[in-house]
Amino acid sequence: xxxxxxxxxxxxxxxxLLLTPQEIEALTSQLGQIVEYVDQLGEIDTEQVExxxxxxxxxxxxxxxxxxxxxxxxxxxxxxxHRDEDSYLVPAVLGD
Amino acid sequence: xxxxxxxxVELVSLLRDGELTSADxxxxxxxxxxxxxxxxxxxxxxxxxxxxxxxEDLDRRRAAGENMGPLGGxxxxxxxxxxxxxxxxxxxxxxxxxxxxxxxxxxxxxxxxAGAVLIGRTNMDEFAMGGSCENSAFQTTKNPWDPERIPGGxxxxxxxxxxxxxxxxSVGSDxxxxxxxPAALCGVTGLKPTYGRVxxxxxxxxxxxxxxxxxxxxxxxxxxxxLEVLAGHDPLDSTSIDAPVPRYxxxxxxxxxxxxxxxxxxxxxxxxxPDVEAAVREAVRVYESLGANVEExxxxxxxxxxxxxxxxxxxEASSNLARYDGAHYGYRTDESALQAELAAERAxxxxxxxxxxxxxxxxxxxxxxxxxxxxxxxxxxxMLGTYALSSGYYDAYYLKALKVRRLIVEDYRAAxxxxxxxxxxxxxxxxxxxxxxxxxxxxxYLTDLFTVGANLAGIAGISLPCGQSREGLPIGLHLQAPxxxxxxxxxxxxxxxxxxxxxxxxxxxxxxxx
Numbered sequence: 163x164x165x166x167x168x169x170x171x172x173x174x175x176x177x178x179l180l181l182t183p184q185e186i187e188a189l190t191s192q193l194g195q196i197v198e199y200v201d202q203l204g205e206i207d208t209e210q211v212e213x214x215x216x217x218x219x220x221x222x223x224x225x226x227x228x229x230x231x232x233x234x235x236x237x238x239x240x241x242x243x244h245r246d247e248d249s250y251l252v253p254a255v256l257g258d
Numbered sequence: 259x260x261x262x263x264x265x266x267v268e269l270v271s272l273l274r275d276g277e278l279t280s281a282d283x284x285x286x287x288x289x290x291x292x293x294x295x296x297x298x299x300x301x302x303x304x305x306x307x308x309x310x311x312x313x314e315d316l317d318r319r320r321a322a323g324e325n326m327g328p329l330g331g332x333x334x335x336x337x338x339x340x341x342x343x344x345x346x347x348x349x350x351x352x353x354x355x356x357x358x359x360x361x362x363x364x365x366x367x368x369x370x371x372a373g374a375v376l377i378g379r380t381n382m383d384e385f386a387m388g389g390s391c392e393n394s395a396f397q398t399t400k401n402p403w404d405p406e407r408i409p410g411g412x413x414x415x416x417x418x419x420x421x422x423x424x425x426x427x428s429v430g431s432d433x434x435x436x437x438x439x440p441a442a443l444c445g446v447t448g449l450k451p452t453y454g455r456v457x458x459x460x461x462x463x464x465x466x467x468x469x470x471x472x473x474x475x476x477x478x479x480x481x482x483x484x485l486e487v488l489a490g491h492d493p494l495d496s497t498s499i500d501a502p503v504p505r506y507x508x509x510x511x512x513x514x515x516x517x518x519x520x521x522x523x524x525x526x527x528x529x530x531x532p533d534v535e536a537a538v539r540e541a542v543r544v545y546e547s548l549g550a551n552v553e554e555x556x557x558x559x560x561x562x563x564x565x566x567x568x569x570x571x572x573x574e575a576s577s578n579l580a581r582y583d584g585a586h587y588g589y590r591t592d593e594s595a596l597q598a599e600l601a602a603e604r605a606x607x608x609x610x611x612x613x614x615x616x617x618x619x620x621x622x623x624x625x626x627x628x629x630x631x632x633x634x635x636x637x638x639x640x641m642l643g644t645y646a647l648s649s650g651y652y653d654a655y656y657l658k659a660l661k662v663r664r665l666i667v668e669d670y671r672a673a674x675x676x677x678x679x680x681x682x683x684x685x686x687x688x689x690x691x692x693x694x695x696x697x698x699x700x701x702x703y704l705t706d707l708f709t710v711g712a713n714l715a716g717i718a719g720i721s722l723p724c725g726q727s728r729e730g731l732p733i734g735l736h737l738q739a740p741x742x743x744x745x746x747x748x749x750x751x752x753x754x755x756x757x758x759x760x761x762x763x764x765x766x767x768x769x770x771x772x
Contacts, residue, residue, distance in 0.1 A: 174641065177640050178625050181629065200655065204654075206562065206662055211665060212664060214664035218454050218497065250586060
């Protein structure tokens with residue numbers, strides 16, 4: 163499976179990255195190489211194999227249903243690049 | 259300087275007996291850092307005053323008869339991805355250049371409670387992605403044995419500072435070999451615990467099913483001392499294992515009777531540097547001389563480890579790193595420039611359709627923030643992971659890799675029927691020259707061949723010095739054990755260190771000082 167520049171551009175939108183034409187060119191070849199290497203997994207017969215998402219296959223871990231203090235709002239917002247008194251500020255989501 | 263050649267275990271006992279103050283010891287390490295940091299660049303941040311303040315507080319507490327905890331005033335370096343309240347935690351990324359977490363990682367809280375002096379924040383590959391520290395947004399750490407060479411990564415600063423006697427103990431993290439590989443290349447001992455043995459709460463996430471925090475130090479005994487502090491169940495990390503923590507420091511000196519060592523033949527067959535192969539084969543003879551039975555074992559799917567890992571790790575990374583959105587914390591692109599750029603694109607649009615395809619201001623804010631905040635390797639992995647998880651490719655890549663992951667786990671299970679520990683090389687070669695993999699990301703990935711298996715299978719692994727190349731560069735021995743068998747691993751490593759002195763070797767500039 164080879165990768166085209168337009169595949170890379172499409173994926174960059176999904177990944178919320180904005181790439182320069184030079185980056186797209188470099189990534190098309192580098193990702194292509196890596197994907198080609200990864201394709202060797204196709205050699206292995208995994209028809210009867212269950213996927214394993216986690217090395218330690220845990221049962222569900224329940225937390226007690228109790229109210230505990232959380233960080234004060236001001237501390238949570240302390241790292242926000244753009245904020246007002248009690249919320250994060252972002253560019254308008256809906257039209258002007 | 260002779261103080262800095264003592265082991266952490268010796269230093270703790272001097273501190274406990276009142277023969278040494280934490281302030282004097284901390285000052286000695288800070289002076290060593292000051293003297294050699296210009297060359298080595300192991301640290302992203304050292305706050306001399308804050309470190310001495312912590313040391314003096316601990317000395318006062320001891321004078322007042324209080325228990326100082328198992329580390330009792332010993333300096334510890336931490337990798338710059340462990341959230342520390344009020345202390346800049348950058349992950350070696352522009353994205354987090356000014357990030358000051360409002361809380362402590364569990365590991366940081368445990369270190370503080372154990373009486374550690376947090377001496378500095380060590381350099382790493384950005385977001386722990388890389389094996390050379392060259393992906394740090396801020397500086398490249400140099401190998402203390404040869405400053406023209408890489409220290410390894412991603413915990414390169416963590417390993418280099420121990421090799422350069424800038425800290426007796428160091429905390430790193432290992433997602434595909436990031437503790438063991440730099441430990442091998444810098445000639446120190448580094449352990450990746452079982453997945454879940456150490457809490458990940460407050461660790462900046464890379465690949466959550468693989469990440470694990472662990473200790474680095476000069477000797478297996480010192481690693482045991484630090485692991486005992488780090489390990490244990492944490493209700494704040496639902497993947498942490500609720501099992502008692504053995505007294506590693508009590509048992510580490512006990513040799514293992516009738517130890518069965520499995521020599522991983524697949525790891526000797528790959529393109530291995532002849533000096534590395536010779537050192538590993540010599541290590542086999544050392545274990546035989548100690549009474550161990552060595553048998554050859556095979557991990558037949560280990561040759562697919564890199565392909566499996568480089569699907570799973572970037573997939574998890576692409577999801578974890580989605581949180582860097584320019585809204586909640588971290589870097590954000592300049593907004594007036596962004597609005598001007600979009601206005602120009604709208605004006606240049608030839609049709610309504612074309613205009614409709616332009617990013618909304620919010621999407622463009624995400625895209626510009628992330629493209630300016632992340633370095634090349636991080637972008638590459640986010641792209642790879644997003645591709646592997648995208649519609650149409652999910653089954654072929656991600657699901658396929660998860661299935662092969664199970665086969666890799668089953669290989670280990672079978673091997674551990676025949677052997678108590680598995681033995682092999684940590685890296686295919688000693689430390690490479692700086693810049694060696696500059697335009698060859700796949701080449702860099704392939705050097706993780708022997709270490710990724712332990713992360714995929716969630717088992718414990720340790721790297722310890724077992725020789726030197728003809729150029730005098732350290733070579734690491736890799737031992738792996740089943741889940742929660744850190745004690746066995748440490749005892750086996752200590753046995754080796756009673757019969758050899760590779761772990762006592764130091765780079766010339768450290769060895770020659772007194």
